[in-house]
Amino acid sequence: MIMSAPAILENLESTFKGNEVQKKALDMLNEVGLPQRKSEAYKFTPVTSLLEKNIDFEAKDESTFDSSLLYKEEGSHLVFINGELAKEHSSISDSLKLEVAEISEGKHDPFSLLNAAYAKEELRIESGYEEPVFIYHFNSNGFTNPRIKVNVKNGHTFRVVEKLISPLDAKTFTNSYIEFTVGKNAFGYHTKVQNYNDHTYSHETVFAHIDKDGQFYNNTFSFEGAMVRNNLTINLNAENCEGHMYGLFLLDKKSHVDNNTSVDHLKPNSFSNELYKGILDEKSTGVFNGKIYVRQDAQKTNAFQSNNNILLSEDATLHTKPQLEIWADDVKCSHGCTSGQLDEDAIFYLRTRGINEKNAKAMILNAFAAETMEHVKVSSVKEEIQGLIDQKLV
């Protein structure tokens, strides 16, 4: 059954069976509601109406687990099926501490609350010894709320790679939530590969708190999806911490990807760097919204942001919006966005050296995209992303 607007939350409520924390989340959610047409934060992605029109929240479908989609890498591989850890398909390294827990509190925006209210479980992971963790979401139900909390302990380096796999033949909505707590002098790396299909709708929240001398890197690579909304928030809570955000959206068909990012500098001497690149073909839509907050205490902040885009088709749409709010007075901040077409002079130049038009374009676009991959360190993930880029460009 596909529901009408105000009915989404109402109808869902009949399926609600959460704990106290979830009840609280539900109450708060009922108060704020889901974003409506006039919502500034969802201006270019009318998420609620898209969900109304397309998603049957109660649809249940057989899982689509496929072990061939797992990365062939050392480390832990955690397989979730419809929001629940499937231990029988997972391989968990001894060094990784993990707990399937009751839902605990999280962020208070509508989709985080929606996730809290309807998540089936909360997976808590604590960093082990340098081994990466691969998290796979095989979601075939109409509505799934994966919920994960990651603790990167003081001094640890921890890499998390996440991807969602959804069926080709049924419309699904995944409302995921992952929260990182990065300890003192710790390094958290989070890479997402979003190569979905025209039946996949997702709202993906990534939230990170960084402690003193800690660093967090998020790399988000988006290739296809009916509607993908990424909410990335990094709180630089202490001195000398860093937040890095890299993203590539390389889209075609009618794919729609909305990257909404925010970094909050709360204390002095912190650094953030953001680089998002978009390549839009056919009837795709890309959205970039980058917010930088520099609080009054956060003197000597360095914050850089840039978003560069290439439009390959007249039917492609791009919205880009940088937002800086600075209360401190001794800071270095810069932002810039560009959008344009492929450089015809560059293509001609390469062609006069014997490179055909298709390869010349691919070469230029590949070089354009490459910068966003610098912080992806796991080789098979890097290869996968490069493969997807090549596949899209040739």
Added chain:
Amino acid sequence: MISIKNLHASIEDKEILKGINLEVKAGEVHAIMGPNGSGKSTLASVLAGREDYEVTEGSITYENEDLLELGPDERAQKGIFLAFQYPVEIPGVSTTNFLKTAINQVREARGEKALDAVHFLKLMKEKMKLVDMDQALLSRSLNEGFSGGEKKRNEIFQMAMLEPKLSILDETDSGLDIDALRIVADGVNKLKSDKTATIVVTHYQRLLDYIVPDFVHVLYNGQIVKSGDKSLALELEEKGYDWIKEEVAAV
């Protein structure tokens, strides 16, 4: 090697070339001189296959083939090389990677096997010497942040790597000091053979002291109005272009 007959070309409905006739044989060096705006660079671009220019009349036959039917990449594969007046900067693409792709695509089109890394590097080392090319430049993004001289040297380096039959040098001398000019000219001379031909497009006679032409043509107002041997270039250097303009006006 190449035969240009009554070539007319325009850009955005403005006619630039108004009936060019030129015959270049293997082993020859032709210089095309002329005042600014006479159509020299347009001719070079049309030969290389720039699609912004529309050929409205005439023909270009290259090695018994209709050149106008071929795209820029096919022309390159068949041995035409244009050294750009303003080489394009391509961020993120290293010269090495770019050349490897280019060479192997050219080889593939010629039915030759791709060069492996070892042979490619060997070839590169050998050709780098020709133009005194700095290794460090080759791993940087193509032409990005290169000085004017480095860009021009890189053009001749690419030419050396691709071993073309017909090379067109479009104002390769502009912006080069005398030392850089000598290096570039030396490189071009070393690549010359009785099987290759060179068209040198230039505004100044200076380059022709180093790359000695067999023929000099003066392009004015979209046509070749005068042809001669290398002494014509010296005459132009001495007297400027005004006497040519007057001669044309008098006809």
